[in-house]
Amino acid sequence: MTYAKTVAFTAGQQQLARVAKALAHPARVAIIQLLASKQSCISGDIAAELPLARTTVTQHLQELKAVGLIRGEIDGLTVCYCLNTALLQQVQQQFAAFFGEATAGAPCAPGDACAC
Amino acid sequence: MTYAKTVAFTAGQQQLARVAKALAHPARVAIIQLLASKQSCISGDIAAELPLARTTVTQHLQELKAVGLIRGEIDGLTVCYCLNTALLQQVQQQFAAFFGEATAGAPCAPGDACAC
DNA sequence: ATACTATGTCGTATGTTTGCGACATAGTAG
DNA sequence: CTACTATGTCGCAAACATACGACATAGTAT
Numbered sequence: 001m002t003y004a005k006t007v008a009f010t011a012g013q014q015q016l017a018r019v020a021k022a023l024a025h026p027a028r029v030a031i032i033q034l035l036a037s038k039q040s041c042i043s044g045d046i047a048a049e050l051p052l053a054r055t056t057v058t059q060h061l062q063e064l065k066a067v068g069l070i071r072g073e074i075d076g077l078t079v080c081y082c083l084n085t086a087l088l089q090q091v092q093q094q095f096a097a098f099f100g101e102a103t104a105g106a107p108c109a110p111g112d113a114c115a116c
Numbered sequence: 117m118t119y120a121k122t123v124a125f126t127a128g129q130q131q132l133a134r135v136a137k138a139l140a141h142p143a144r145v146a147i148i149q150l151l152a153s154k155q156s157c158i159s160g161d162i163a164a165e166l167p168l169a170r171t172t173v174t175q176h177l178q179e180l181k182a183v184g185l186i187r188g189e190i191d192g193l194t195v196c197y198c199l200n201t202a203l204l205q206q207v208q209q210q211f212a213a214f215f216g217e218a219t220a221g222a223p224c225a226p227g228d229a230c231a232c
Numbered sequence: 233a234t235a236c237t238a239t240g241t242c243g244t245a246t247g248t249t250t251g252c253g254a255c256a257t258a259g260t261a262g
Numbered sequence: 263c264t265a266c267t268a269t270g271t272c273g274c275a276a277a278c279a280t281a282c283g284a285c286a287t288a289g290t291a292t
Contacts, residue, residue, distance in 0.1 A: 008166070008167035009142035009143070009145075009146060009167070010142075010146075013142040013145045013146050013149070014142045016139065016142075016145050017139065017140055017141055017142045017144075017145050020136045020137070020138075020139035020140040020145075021136070021137075021140035021141075022136075023132065023133065023136035024133055024136040024137035024140045025133050025137075025279090025280085026125035026126075026129040026130045026132075026133045027125070027280095028133075029125075029129040029132050029133050029136075029214070030125060030126075030129050032214075032218055033129070033214075033217065033218075035218075035221075036217050036218045036220065036221055037217075043238080043239085044238060044239065047239095050124070051124030051125075052280095052281075052282090053281065053282050053283080054238095054239085054282090055239095055240080055241090055281080055282060055283075056280070056281050056282065058239070058240060058241090059240095059279095059280080059281080059282095060280095062240085063279095074239090074288095074289095076238095076289060076290080077237065077238050077239085077288080077289045077290065078237095078238060078239085078289095079238080079239065079240090083218055083219075083221060085218075085219050085221060088215060088218050088219045089219045091215070092212075092215035092216075092218075092219055095211050095215065096208075096212065098145070098148075098149075099204060099205075099207070099208035099211065100208075101149065101152050101153075102148055102149075102151075102152045102199055102201075102204050102208075103199075103201050103204045103205045103208055104152065105151075105152055105199060105201060141249090141250085143250095159268080159269085160268060160269065163269095168250095168251070168252090169251065169252050169253080170252095170268095170269085171251080171252060171253075171269095171270080171271090172250070172251045172252065174269070174270060174271090175249095175250080175251080175252095175270095176250095178270085179249095190258095190259095190269090192259060192260080192268095193258080193259045193260065193267065193268050193269085194259095194267095194268060194269085195268080195269065195270090
């Protein structure tokens with residue numbers, strides 16, 4: 001992303017945007033859900049469950065790992081991915097606060113003349 | 117986005133990803149927050165409050181409008197943007213459910229041997 | 233050792249996003 | 263009507279993202 005003046009956005013806004021970007025692709029949403037549903041933190045089985053090439057899935061996994069939402073541990077030949085519940089909980093708070101703030105105002109239905 | 121086989125992702129995953137993408141840029145997060153904080157739904161003042169060119173801000177506004185998170189009404193010379201609280205509330209539920217699912221599992225701390 | 237399996241990294245083609253100036257449109261005002 | 267203001271649309275350049283095959287690495291197994 002090439003923001004002209006990244007400085008001007010708050011850390012909170014940037015963090016929220018970063019996480020949102022990580023979830024901005026159905027494959028990544030699916031991966032998180034998969035990891036959440038399987039009790040065991042599967043590895044490359046993930047690739048088998050998605051409609052994408054193995055390498056593409058690896059890339060998505062790397063991206064999720066870069067943001068910190070998941071963690072991967074090598075176990076012999078296979079690699080074990082699991083959710084970073086700590087970060088997820090923190091992010092959950094962040095989103096809750098954001099949406100709470102956003103949904104607090106008046107409804108402003110279409111045709112309202114929008115009390116400006 | 118060029119998914120090879122878009123079909124294979126659920127509607128829920130795609131909807132969540134679409135909204136996440138809308139929030140995947142600090143400027144757009146900032147816009148939502150701005151609209152939430154000002155009681156009046158300001159118009160091009162938004163552009164003045166952000167560290168971006170006016171046209172760029174317009175573009176971000178269009179994107180948010182395309183996803184449906186905000187709505188714009190023409191009021192003479194100015195345009196009035198306001199939050200679509202109905203959609204926001206719905207999306208809030210969606211994210212809450214998603215994160216709830218994701219944070220439900222075991223912590224899986226690093227070094228856990230990751231019970232696979 | 234040799235063959236095999238699970239993963240990841242690279243390079244690349246194609247498409248998308250971002251940021252912005254130039255230009256078009258549409259009200260307002262004198 | 264003419265000048266001015268507020269917005270939006272276009273087109274473009276540069277940066278990213280997506281998807282994937284070819285290749286590298288590193289354990290396992292025989």
